[in-house]
Amino acid sequence: MEDKPKITLYGDYASQPTRACYVFLKYNKVPFEFKQVRVTKLEQYSPEFKKINPNAKVPALTDGDISMFESHTILRYLHESRKLPDHWYPRTDFRERAKIDEYLDWHHNGIRLGAGGYIFRKYMSSLTGKPAPKESINESLMNLKKSFKLMEQYWLKDDKQKYLLGNELTLADFSCASEITQIIPSNIASILDGYPKVKAWFQRILDISEFNKVHHKAIATLSKYFQIIDDQGNKPKL
Amino acid sequence: MSSTKKLIIYNDPNSAPCRAVVSFCKLNNIPFELVETSVAKMQVFQPEFKKINPIQQIPAIKEIDTQTGEEWTLGESHAILRYLINTRQLPDHWYPKEPRLRAKVDQYLDWHHTFLRQGSSIFVFMKLFAPKLFQKTLPEEQLKFQFTYLTRSLSLMERWLAQSKYLCGEQMTIADISAACELIQTKFIAFDLAKWPKVQAWLKHMVEENPTILEVHQPFLKFASELTGQAKL
Known part of the structure; x- marks a missing residue:
């Protein structure tokens, strides 16, 4: 028995892709160590972290002597190297696998562009000293609605389907749901009501205890912060 | 298996991901047919194309089983490249299994x-x-x-x-x-x-x-x- 797990995940609970990897490891009971890299303190730019990920983004993963970044790469690698159940990312049904890849590739400039873009522009951009203009916040909202609509019409079109790519969990589910989490404490949470299939699917993922534990914490933390910004926005002008 | 499958690529030569998929097929002698689908002419937004790729982007592929007529479609260039490697006998170096x-x-x-x-x-x-x-x-x-x-x-x-x-x-x-x-x-x-x-x-x-x-x-x-x-x- 090894004292220490070989795998170290570097990241921040406030990061959607970090949470996707974290929940995936927990759900599959893969032993790992978690090292916090606080993005609010810009720790991802530290020389030590840049040795692990020269791209200076979270999450990153080390496994013995190798390191890698990009959450979807981490998920694929863990699945293959830890021989995790086939349903996550089928090894012989290449068409099923391809449809998961199609989602994972769309994700970056699909749901992440909309959800992550909205939250960044609306709530975080002022921290950088350059608050995003209203038009660009609206542009992100349009992107998010477009992504939800596509999810309703494509991935979740079959009413009886439990998850994004069928009736079993795949790599796509935690990744996508992690992006949606940040919408819940925001001022646009109610738009989910317009997309009932997305809402029902998200609730199903939120009911998974490994996912719930981490994401409830994230929602609570974000909620406090978003409230402050929303209150400021609602203050009447003097 | 793939010998009975016809591959169609929905392509716009001005799109970088399309050129990647077409280049890859040519480098590996994978037979295919091209269907020109112009982004500038908004062809990706037409209802017929939406059936091929609901994401409404190119490239997309369609595989047709020449015996049964069964059709299957896929979008996203990297997903397409990975799929072609998984289903055709190609050299390992393109996408190593290790x-x-x-x-x-x-x-x-x-x-x-x-x-x-x-x-x-x-x-x-x-x-x-x-x-x-x-x-x-x-x-x-x-x-x-x-x-x-x-x-x-x-x-x-x-x-x-x-x-x-x-x-x-x-x-x-x-x-x-x-x-x-x-x-x-x-x-x-x-x-x-x-x-x-x-x-x-x-x-x-x-x-x-x-x-x-x-x-x-x-x-x-x-x-x-x-x-x-x-x-x-």
Whole structure:
């Protein structure tokens, strides 16, 4: 028995892709160590972290002597190297696998562009000293609605389907749901009501205890912060 | 199995991800038919195309079983490349099976969407095609911001190419094809790659010295050269 797990995940609970990897490891009971890299303190730019990920983004993963970044790469690698159940990312049904890849590739400039873009522009951009203009916040909202609509019409079109790519969990589910989490404490949470299939699917993922534990914490933390910004926005002008 | 399957690629030669898929098929002698699907003519938004790819982007593929007539479709260039490798008997170097080597290629392919693609296709569109084709000039500040994706991407690529001949190791992978088809477009925005000498040499090797990839690029090079009045390469 090894004292220490070989795998170290570097990241921040406030990061959607970090949470996707974290929940995936927990759900599959893969032993790992978690090292916090606080993005609010810009720790991802530290020389030590840049040795692990020269791209200076979270999450990153080390496994013995190798390191890698990009959450979807981490998920694929863990699945293959830890021989995790086939349903996550089928090894012989290449068409099923391809449809998961199609989602994972769309994700970056699909749901992440909309959800992550909205939250960044609306709530975080002022921290950088350059608050995003209203038009660009609206542009992100349009992107998010477009992504939800596509999810309703494509991935979740079959009413009886439990998850994004069928009736079993795949790599796509935690990744996508992690992006949606940040919408819940925001001022646009109610738009989910317009997309009932997305809402029902998200609730199903939120009911998974490994996912719930981490994401409830994230929602609570974000909620406090978003409230402050929303209150400021609602203050009447003097 | 694949011998009874006909492959159709929905293609626009001005799209970098399309050129990557077509180049890959040609390099591997995978037979295919092209269906021209122009982005500029908004063909991706037509209802017939939406049935092929609900995401409404190109490239997309359709596989038709010539015996049963059964059809199957797929979008996203990297998903298509991975699928072709999984279903055709192709050399392992394109996308190694060994998990550590594969992770290097996946890492590039996943990074690509939010870095090189932003710095290359999206930036070139904003800087060159939007004003020339749609008379739309974007604010200087937005262009400046988008440009940082290009320089940041190139710095990381230079670092990778200092470690090995290709982006993910000593052999060419699908990462190199995808990246080269993106980066070649920056030739048309008066952008000098000389600050990234390893990337510059690699790109020359990937496109100008690779007759198959160069041939796939001819229609785009002609289009961009006519639009800018600049030499093709």
